[in-house]
Amino acid sequence: MELNTFSLHREIIKGRARTQVTFDEDYNLPDYKPDFSALIMSQGRIRIEETKVTKGHVSIKGNLKFEILYRAEQVELGVSSLEGVVSFQETLAVDEAQEFDSAQVSCELEDLSINVTNSRKLGVRALLDLSAVVSEFATEEFPEEMEGGQNMEVLNRSVNCLHLKAEGKDQCRIHEEIDLPANKPNINEILWKQVQIQGIQARPANGKIQVQGEVSVSMLYIGEPEARLEWHETSIPVSLSLEVPESDQDYICYVKADVQEWNVQSQEDLEGEPRVISLDGILKVEYRLYEEQKRQMLGDLYALDKTLIPQREAVTVEHLLMKNESRCKVNDTLTLEQGQKEILQICSCFGNVQLDHTEIQEDGILAEGAVHVQILYFTKEDQAPLDAVEGMLPFSYKIEVPQITPDCRFELNTGIELLSVMMKSGSMMEIQSVADFNVIVFKPEEIERIKTVEETPADMEEIQRMPGMTGLRIKSGDTLWKIAKENHTTIAEIKRTNQLPDEPLPEGTTILLLKQVR
Known part of the structure; x- marks a missing residue:
């Protein structure tokens, strides 16, 4: 066997x-x-x-x-x-x-x-x-069936397993060219830039993983021919593709992606004027592709003409409890500190999510932290035309995960989906933001796995001592498999003799057992 x-x-x-x-x-x-x-x-x-x-x-x-x-x-x-x-x-x-x-x-x-x-x-x-x-x-290998066994009774059970189809790291180059609006002067020198990729979403496809997002760009520069400070802000969608031969649209995809460094330079347009912003970055991606499988696994076995002794070991498998992308609105007002110059015009607002604490709670994951924002603005003073203010927008958000337990394992990525600022006065601003929470939750399950099966001749003396006919009253927890194995018979024979329906058997039912010898 x-x-x-x-x-x-x-x-x-x-x-x-x-x-x-x-x-x-x-x-x-x-x-x-x-x-x-x-x-x-x-x-x-x-x-x-x-x-x-x-x-x-x-x-x-x-x-x-x-x-x-x-x-x-x-x-x-x-x-x-x-x-x-x-x-x-x-x-x-x-x-x-x-x-x-x-x-x-x-x-x-x-x-x-x-x-x-x-x-x-x-x-x-x-x-x-x-x-x-x-x-x-x-x-790892898990037992599915026993090959070559004759006169053998087998108990299979259904298990949910999370199969890791592919994992790896890759990177994609992002290259975009942005034309300045007609009402903006040419670029003489770039003084300051802020670039951020937002709203990253990944979807598996046949042979690839599609990654989409939006790049937000803000740039402070010296204009020409009149040397003065100018500001330009824009957002552009990006769509990238990772070649992953194992990928399939039905798989579960979990991706961590970020650009560690951006290169922003000015270039000449077709007329030879510096009116094009060249944006380059390397998007580094870590990906996992999972497939949830429902398999039949060998749970137990015995034979009537020999003794089968399965060797077992405990093993922990995981199945997917949930993969979820949720969003949380984080709004607040921000007031300039005493001594800061009043706002004439807002240039840019950039931010990122800082997680301070995560905790598994009943039916969810509690995430606490803050959105850190930086706002650059023009002032009314010619001697100091620029100033900036920073602020923290605290949040406490519960990601709903039904049936989560303390032994579950999860991975959580955060990001900014939306960030905007509106002036309420020369010293007060209203901040509106949406934080992204991309979470995948794994639930462990400990099962017994049959590694090998030892076969020895049947103990005929023990079998002879067993009664040929037995009456039994069904107790709580009894199964036909347990009863048949302990009494040297088969489930089919018990059903035939007693004309029983499928399980579960009502507690207190009396059945007749006939010993089977082969």
Whole structure:
């Protein structure tokens, strides 16, 4: 006899680690840049350069790229900008990690504080939240049927299994060219830009994964021929395709996607004038493709003419509880602090979702955090034409997940779907935003798997001692399989002798059992 099996490819989480990385660095102004007078706005982005898994450790190399917009009295318009990079290397301890394991690394910029130390030096302070999830991808065999067995009774059971059809990392280049509106002057120099991809959605198709979203672009530049500050803001849809041969439109797709760095430059149009904005970025994508399968698995077996001893082991499988994309409105008002210059015109409003806490609750997942917004605006003062304000919009949102339990595992991605600002007065603004929550929830189930079946001759002395005919009253929890196996008969024979319907049997029913010998 031989066990026929079916294969199940799945991800096994081996360990997690999390740490915080702090920066406290001095950054000297390059010689070609004008002196600092005051800081207007700063922004930062984390870029992971290398991830390496070794025994017991995950090593991560990356850098923090920061940009500042500042007042500079030596230049004509009184505004300049600066970019800088601070590198980091961190090692996380994950005892279960092995050399060929996979690691999902995420790094969130929790806080960025840039201060002017003197006219030629900056103090850069940042707090990074660095986490790693170490996993391995394994193909396991589960018993489906017994081949070559004669006179054998078999009990199959239906199990729901989540089969990992494909997983991987890929990247797509985003290249867009944006024409300036006719009422905007030509571009002499780009001083400041903010680029963000919003509303990412991924859909599986035959042989590919389709990724769609919207890129929001804001740019401050010096116009020509009249040297003055100009602002342009626009949004453009993007649609990308990842080649994944295993993909099928019926699969379940879960994607993490982000652009770590954008390159924004001015180019000449067909008439030779600098009126085109060239936008380039690399969208890095991590994807998983799942298929929910309902399989018949061998649960138990016995024979009347021999003894079969199944060797079992406990194993945990997962099935998909829910994949959901939900949205939460986060609105609030923002008031300028005392001493800040009043608003003449709003240039841009950018933001990101910062998650502080997630928790499994009854029928859902509680997500708490804030939407961090940055607003750049023109003032009424010629000596300081630009200023900025930052704010935090707190939220507490429950993602509905019916039947979720504390032992469930989930992955949650957040993003900004919509962000807008409206002036209510020269010192007050109304912020409206919509936060995205993309969650996938896995429910574990522990089952017993038959690894092998040992066959030995039947114990005829034991069989002879068993009565040939037995009367039995059905008790709570009794099944025909249990009764037939314990009394050396078959389900078919019990039904034939007693003219029984299908299970469940009413409690208290009396049945007659006839021992079967082959």
